[in-house]
Amino acid sequence: MRFALIAAAVLGLLATAPACGQRADLAQRLEQLARAGNAEAAYHLGMLYNNGIGVAADPRRAFDHFRTAAEAGDPLGAYKLGCYYAGQFGSEAVQPDETQTLRWKLVAARAGYSLAQIDVAVIHVRQQRWAEALPWFEAAARQGDAQALYNLSVMYRDGLGTTRSPPRVWALFRLSQLASRGSLNENAARALDEVWRTLSPAQRVEAQRIAGSFVTGRSELTRRAREGLERAQAVAATAG
Numbered sequence: 452m453r454f455a456l457i458a459a460a461v462l463g464l465l466a467t468a469p470a471c472g473q474r475a476d477l478a479q480r481l482e483q484l485a486r487a488g489n490a491e492a493a494y495h496l497g498m499l500y501n502n503g504i505g506v507a508a509d510p511r512r513a514f515d516h517f518r519t520a521a522e523a524g525d526p527l528g529a530y531k532l533g534c535y536y537a538g539q540f541g542s543e544a545v546q547p548d549e550t551q552t553l554r555w556k557l558v559a560a561r562a563g564y565s566l567a568q569i570d571v572a573v574i575h576v577r578q579q580r581w582a583e584a585l586p587w588f589e590a591a592a593r594q595g596d597a598q599a600l601y602n603l604s605v606m607y608r609d610g611l612g613t614t615r616s617p618p619r620v621w622a623l624f625r626l627s628q629l630a631s632r633g634s635l636n637e638n639a640a641r642a643l644d645e646v647w648r649t650l651s652p653a654q655r656v657e658a659q660r661i662a663g664s665f666v667t668g669r670s671e672l673t674r675r676a677r678e679g680l681e682r683a684q685a686v687a688a689t690a691g
Contacts, residue, residue: 474505480687485516490523495683497531501540504680510535514544521555527676530559530567537570549574563670565591569599581612592623594673595666600627618654621646622661630666 478499484492497516500509514535520528533555534540538547553574559567572587585606591599604623607616621643628639635643650658675682 478505480690483690490520490525493520494525494528510544526559526562529555563672565594565673585612593667594669597627597631618658621658
């Protein structure tokens with residue numbers, strides 16, 4: 452298994468976009484709430500400007516709204532602010548700054564957002580801070596993220612920041628393949644068989660135990676992020 456550094460994907464608006472008039476109304480309602488101090492509304496407004504939905508795409512205005520949301524305590528706003536500091540959207544809004552990237556993504560990672568947890572882990576990996584990367588990959592892996600599960604299996608295989616553990620290698624690699632494909636392809640099955648043959652009877656029991664109990668489900672924040680536009684509409688509906 453080859454270790455690959457995978458940064459989190461750009462968080463998009465996942466639901467079907469409303470019609471043009473509804474989009475403009477959505478932006479207006481979110482603007483009203485954001486001005487009144489609603490941190491989550493500021494985050495969703497930032498997403499509209501980030502993606503050009505209901506308003507013209509504007510990285511600078513998106514960045515400003517994400518900063519407002521983050522400073523008011525919204526963890527998804529903090530994540531997107533970190534993405535801008537990472538240079539994910541160029542330097543039009545802000546110059547890349549790794550210190551600020553880590554600062555703000557840590558806010559979202561600690562709040563339970565799986566993409567932030569992966570990004571924080573990758574930042575540590577790039578500096579070969581394996582022991583600091585490990586718990587963040589594990590946190591995202593326990594939410595069922597396929598890439599985090601895969602990376603974690605390789606870290607246990609190679610002893611990166613932890614003790615080598617063949618049972619965990621088998622369990623985590625199997626879970627990663629099921630999470631990404633829903634089933635094992637021929638190459639994955641062959642790789643798993645190779646690891647399985649090296650396990651003692653006691654290790655096989657341990658591997659199956661880990662595989663059956665490791666994933667505990669998505670956090671509330673990860674679920675909220677995945678609601679995307681539907682969540683934005685629900686927040687906007689609270690505007691007077």
